[in-house]
Amino acid sequence: MERDLDVLCVGGLVCDFMIRPVDAGVFTREVSYMEAAESNVGGDAANESIVMGKLANKVAISAEIGDDGTANELKAVFAKSGVNTDHLIVRKNKKTRTNIVLIRPDGERHFVIFPNGYDEFCGKDLDYEVLSRTKVLSIGSIHHLPLLDPALPAYLKAGKEAGCITSADMCPNLGDTPNEIVVECCKYLDYLIPSEGEMRDLFGEDWTPQEAARTLRNWGVKHVVIKLGAEGCYIQDDVYDEFVPSFRVKAIDTTGAGDSFAGGFLTGVLKGWDLKKCAIFGAATGCIAVQSIGANTGVKSYEQVLAVAKTSPDWKE
Numbered sequence: 001m002e003r004d005l006d007v008l009c010v011g012g013l014v015c016d017f018m019i020r021p022v023d024a025g026v027f028t029r030e031v032s033y034m035e036a037a038e039s040n041v042g043g044d045a046a047n048e049s050i051v052m053g054k055l056a057n058k059v060a061i062s063a064e065i066g067d068d069g070t071a072n073e074l075k076a077v078f079a080k081s082g083v084n085t086d087h088l089i090v091r092k093n094k095k096t097r098t099n100i101v102l103i104r105p106d107g108e109r110h111f112v113i114f115p116n117g118y119d120e121f122c123g124k125d126l127d128y129e130v131l132s133r134t135k136v137l138s139i140g141s142i143h144h145l146p147l148l149d150p151a152l153p154a155y156l157k158a159g160k161e162a163g164c165i166t167s168a169d170m171c172p173n174l175g176d177t178p179n180e181i182v183v184e185c186c187k188y189l190d191y192l193i194p195s196e197g198e199m200r201d202l203f204g205e206d207w208t209p210q211e212a213a214r215t216l217r218n219w220g221v222k223h224v225v226i227k228l229g230a231e232g233c234y235i236q237d238d239v240y241d242e243f244v245p246s247f248r249v250k251a252i253d254t255t256g257a258g259d260s261f262a263g264g265f266l267t268g269v270l271k272g273w274d275l276k277k278c279a280i281f282g283a284a285t286g287c288i289a290v291q292s293i294g295a296n297t298g299v300k301s302y303e304q305v306l307a308v309a310k311t312s313p314d315w316k317e
Helices: 044-054 069-080 129-133 149-161 179-186 196-203 209-218 257-270 275-289 302-309
Strands: 005-010 014-020 036-042 059-062 098-103 109-113 134-142 165-170 191-193 223-227 233-236 241-244
Touching: 005 044, 005 129, 005 257, 014 069, 036 044, 036 069, 036 098, 044 059, 044 069, 044 134, 044 257, 129 134, 134 149, 134 179, 134 257, 149 165, 149 179, 165 257, 191 257, 196 209, 196 223, 209 223, 209 233, 209 241, 223 257, 223 275, 233 275, 241 275, 257 275, 275 302
Parallel strands: 005 059, 005 134, 014 098, 134 165, 165 191, 191 223
Antiparallel strands: 014 036, 098 109, 223 233, 233 241
16 A cells, blocks of 8 residues: 555643743732733644745654634644644544643743543544555654553554554653653654653653663663753664754743654654764754744744754755
8 A cells, every 4th residue: 555644643632821921920910911922722742843844755643633713723723734633533512621831931841731621532432444545654752641651552563563553752751651661662763852851751860861862772662762851862773872962042932842852853864864964954954943932833944944954064966
């Protein structure tokens, strides 16, 4: 069967209401004036899928959404970015989950989350038939959806058996998902793209990128990319074992920077690039993302990201 879908992004979808800039003194003043307040699509799979759509990939998202007016607005954003929403699970009589994102003057952000029983996305919602049509199966974040986590090893295994390239990001383990699930997922992952916070969750405060990557590869991951924020990332596979620097820019909003990195990185994977070139393109995508308010608004096109990536002294055609 022809693989007519470049990537299936599986995971979280929310509406982010973003306020900037919020400093620590906001609770000591009766009135605070903000520069911006706006809503947009958020969530790991949503951000990654929108970014990849803008980078000219054929993308579909598998996530859950409400059946309210907000859901219609978010679907319009997906459509504008070329993201296929046929695999969204619509929860009847439920509102689309909304997060409030408080953005500090330095661009770092804090999330205010409203638990409403919304996160019901689980193994029975996963579409196995689409895997044979998909080039890359990307899990937005291990740990993001606690009810989904137990089903991820089997879904990744099915993806590998169907001939997919498999990838996953991670988020902090707020739901206390057993580490055994992470270990089991690693058996079926071609790429794992966690951040340093998730590495602390797994390995404690004394971890190093080299040791963490080596352990993840011993668990089965073929290529490890550890995102280190403004410091860039660390990559390790059979060829590379090194740090890749970030592109130095002034961050306005770091929301979704890691998801944008992943979207750029997987775009390189689809083009057949090696690990380092993918990481440079991912870093360029994240660099553009943090210069705009919103988790997925800054990236506009493949050509835009490519122009930034080419400024790296390590970029090779």
